[in-house]
Amino acid sequence: MPTYDGGHYFLSVLVPIRTDTMNDGLADTSPVHALRKRLSMLPTAAQTPACGRVQCPFALSTRTHFARLAIIDDVAYNGREGRNTLLGQLVGSDLVVAQSQDHLSCPFLLFAVDFDAASGADSERKSYLVDLWDKMGPELRNIFTFCQGFEQRVKDGSSFAEYIAACQLETTMSFNDYYVDPLNLPTWPSKAYLWAGAASLVAVALGLVGTLILVIVQLFGPNLASPLRFAVILAAVGILALAIVVVAAYASVMAAGEKPFPAAPDSNLPTVLKALHLQRAFTRFAIDSQMLAVGTDTSSAQRLYDDFATFLTVNKPNELGDPTQKPGVIGV
Amino acid sequence: MAVTLDLADIQGNILSAYGKQGFPKGRFITLHIDEADKARRLVTELLPAITTALRWPSHRSKTPTGAVAVSRPEVAINIAFSWYGLLALEIPTRTLRGMPDEFIDGMMMRAPMLGDDFNRRDPMQAWDNVWTAVKGARSTDPNTVHILITLNAQMNADGTPIAALEVRTREIEALIASIGGVRILPGHNHPGQEPATYQELTALTGRRDGKVFPLPTEHFGYTDALGDPVFDGQYPDRHEASVAVGNGALDGAGKWRPLATGEFLLGYPDEAQEIAGAAMPLAFSRNGTFMAYRKLHQNVVAFRTFMTETAARFGAVFGIADPSEAMETLKAKIAGRWSDGVPLSRAPTVADWRKFNLEYPETSPRRGRALCDFTYGDDPVGIKCPITAHMRRINTRDGLAPSGSEGSVLNNRRRIIRRGLPYGDSSDGVPDSAEHGIIMLIVCSSLFRQFEFVQQQWLNYGLDAAAGNDTCPLVGNHSPGSREAGPKAKYVIPSDPKSGRPPFIVEGIPQFVETRGGEYFFVPSMTALRMIGMGVVDPT
Numbered sequence: 001m002p003t004y005d006g007g008h009y010f011l012s013v014l015v016p017i018r019t020d021t022m023n024d025g026l027a028d029t030s031p032v033h034a035l036r037k038r039l040s041m042l043p044t045a046a047q048t049p050a051c052g053r054v055q056c057p058f059a060l061s062t063r064t065h066f067a068r069l070a071i072i073d074d075v076a077y078n079g080r081e082g083r084n085t086l087l088g089q090l091v092g093s094d095l096v097v098a099q100s101q102d103h104l105s106c107p108f109l110l111f112a113v114d115f116d117a118a119s120g121a122d123s124e125r126k127s128y129l130v131d132l133w134d135k136m137g138p139e140l141r142n143i144f145t146f147c148q149g150f151e152q153r154v155k156d157g158s159s160f161a162e163y164i165a166a167c168q169l170e171t172t173m174s175f176n177d178y179y180v181d182p183l184n185l186p187t188w189p190s191k192a193y194l195w196a197g198a199a200s201l202v203a204v205a206l207g208l209v210g211t212l213i214l215v216i217v218q219l220f221g222p223n224l225a226s227p228l229r230f231a232v233i234l235a236a237v238g239i240l241a242l243a244i245v246v247v248a249a250y251a252s253v254m255a256a257g258e259k260p261f262p263a264a265p266d267s268n269l270p271t272v273l274k275a276l277h278l279q280r281a282f283t284r285f286a287i288d289s290q291m292l293a294v295g296t297d298t299s300s301a302q303r304l305y306d307d308f309a310t311f312l313t314v315n316k317p318n319e320l321g322d323p324t325q326k327p328g329v330i331g332v
Numbered sequence: 333m334a335v336t337l338d339l340a341d342i343q344g345n346i347l348s349a350y351g352k353q354g355f356p357k358g359r360f361i362t363l364h365i366d367e368a369d370k371a372r373r374l375v376t377e378l379l380p381a382i383t384t385a386l387r388w389p390s391h392r393s394k395t396p397t398g399a400v401a402v403s404r405p406e407v408a409i410n411i412a413f414s415w416y417g418l419l420a421l422e423i424p425t426r427t428l429r430g431m432p433d434e435f436i437d438g439m440m441m442r443a444p445m446l447g448d449d450f451n452r453r454d455p456m457q458a459w460d461n462v463w464t465a466v467k468g469a470r471s472t473d474p475n476t477v478h479i480l481i482t483l484n485a486q487m488n489a490d491g492t493p494i495a496a497l498e499v500r501t502r503e504i505e506a507l508i509a510s511i512g513g514v515r516i517l518p519g520h521n522h523p524g525q526e527p528a529t530y531q532e533l534t535a536l537t538g539r540r541d542g543k544v545f546p547l548p549t550e551h552f553g554y555t556d557a558l559g560d561p562v563f564d565g566q567y568p569d570r571h572e573a574s575v576a577v578g579n580g581a582l583d584g585a586g587k588w589r590p591l592a593t594g595e596f597l598l599g600y601p602d603e604a605q606e607i608a609g610a611a612m613p614l615a616f617s618r619n620g621t622f623m624a625y626r627k628l629h630q631n632v633v634a635f636r637t638f639m640t641e642t643a644a645r646f647g648a649v650f651g652i653a654d655p656s657e658a659m660e661t662l663k664a665k666i667a668g669r670w671s672d673g674v675p676l677s678r679a680p681t682v683a684d685w686r687k688f689n690l691e692y693p694e695t696s697p698r699r700g701r702a703l704c705d706f707t708y709g710d711d712p713v714g715i716k717c718p719i720t721a722h723m724r725r726i727n728t729r730d731g732l733a734p735s736g737s738e739g740s741v742l743n744n745r746r747r748i749i750r751r752g753l754p755y756g757d758s759s760d761g762v763p764d765s766a767e768h769g770i771i772m773l774i775v776c777s778s779l780f781r782q783f784e785f786v787q788q789q790w791l792n793y794g795l796d797a798a799a800g801n802d803t804c805p806l807v808g809n810h811s812p813g814s815r816e817a818g819p820k821a822k823y824v825i826p827s828d829p830k831s832g833r834p835p836f837i838v839e840g841i842p843q844f845v846e847t848r849g850g851e852y853f854f855v856p857s858m859t860a861l862r863m864i865g866m867g868v869v870d871p872t
Contacts, residue, residue: 287839290649290837291648294651
């Protein structure tokens, strides 16, 4: 179930963009043109010089790992659908006549975001979107105002969540980067299915060969109706069993694919941020204390002990709150 | 069928390192083209003097010369062009636009990405005059470097270059003067100084029995240029398989093979099992390659001072009582090799180092291979050789194999051939303001994919080494610690947990190496040079 995987909700949304002509304050233009300009002015990170040290509004949410906004103008045309030349000649296809091409009825705004969630339940999606609206409502309105139906339907966080839910697509390929150690997952029992498949095939082969031999022998006189019936039934049962094995294997693989990965340990955003803070703070501590660590006298050992106690008191490794790294910040 | 190279079509500086072949002296000349037709004539006139990859007999190297051998030149001469040089030569637009973006940009445009703007220093202020004299558009500025001519010369017993270097220089000067339309661009030193007409190069030297002999070391004191990629077609058959050990590509079963030719020469299949696109016509690109010219100034005094100051603390943390052993180990942990080139991966401690040198003394025919034949697979966290040591960053070998059993697959497309020579004097008492460093000539078929990737991702960043923003302790961009440049540069030397000792972390590493200039050049084949000279590059 890639929409929810590894403790993270992978929200994929395609929102239709308005197609009426509008005025952006400077000139008459299209909503997609105006939206593209708004998106380009949205700060991506305080470290990016072009953003003038203004932080990305998504950083106000402590559940957002990644957020992406992009415009899908149309579907790409990949050229004619290929066809075997001889077959084309036979059915009389004319290469000069253009094939029909697919196009979107309007441009779409892609909104893809990974956020912390306890499950893939709709309530988790809603609570995230309502929280996002509370934190960056004006910025969201600035963007989604160019989308169809937004102004009529969205009044508050709750209606924003409903609006987004109506445009949600199933995420089929999610990206999760928090597994530090390899996962210990059960292996799909491929051998069991292979054995079952092989046994079914043997039954089919025995049944078919037996039928063939018995039919040939019967041509020469003896009435073998009874064993012949047995052979035919064996082949039929074998075919049925093979079909069941194939279907069961397919269903089992698909069912396994539907199961979300377990959440990687400590992979929610507040923990990741705390870890980054501790990594930096402990590096500082290690640099400052390395000579104490190799001292052989009791006073340096005591000082190291005291300094580490101070480190624990100041940095509170067991608490997710301050001091921690601010979301959306890289480096100091 | 193995690749058979037409050695007579390939310039000699690609396949071999002149410095190691008895050419410890060098002189590099930069030119500007004022008139295309005269410049083409110059190329044609120079053509017979260009040193190709045809092998000459050597009394020093055991490398077989193959079936063809030419006599050994006194001065090896090679030529290369910047993109604006090709433009000035009136190469057709279709050929020019087939050139890679980074080559068209040139090195100064790429400086921020390469980390050459260290400490926010503007290359226009820090680089040598020859590279910074361009004030306007490079397509019209009379100071744009168009052509690089490299002369590599043998040395007299007194340490001076042989007379032929001066003779060849005068001949080239006379040729340029007689044809006209091309000017020598001086300024291979800092603004404010008397502009140096040429970039002079010299290997470091030693003295024995009154004779001066070249040393294989660079200014910091490390033995240099031990490992360079080996590719298909570079050496005669049986020798190639042998030198590929430690220098080629490693498969999952631990077997070495030469790298694909296309990684270093255009027009051949590369490690992606395809012939990469190149400027048309194919005959113009084939057997040619790209070269990054980098003048790297070395702050030798800063390096020595830092080592002296840090070695005692390092020794205390690592439990190395002898100060000189602590110093040697620290230097080795920074470079990945001991000062004489012995790899840490084969000799992690001073005791192992001594043992290695007893087993493979300088005179041993097996030493060369032993210096290169090692992997990182058994040292995933860098207890023997730190993952962030200089050598392990530049050539990651099997160190990045995702599950540990894929060999050097993630390294094979990131290899660079290092040519070049040191310049200047760094003997005791010479300050860092003096000229001393190394001219690195980095050869690869894609500067973007190979050189720039290694420089940006592996030398000036630490993600692939799981080391955050740490840069290469030797040649990396070392932040002095500021809001803009981030925290002070640091370097972590992991310790063996079994030793019970903490890792050593050194913080506030000064800038040891500074870029003083350079450019990206195309090194054409002899065919392409002929086509350029005749003005018959036809991409249609």
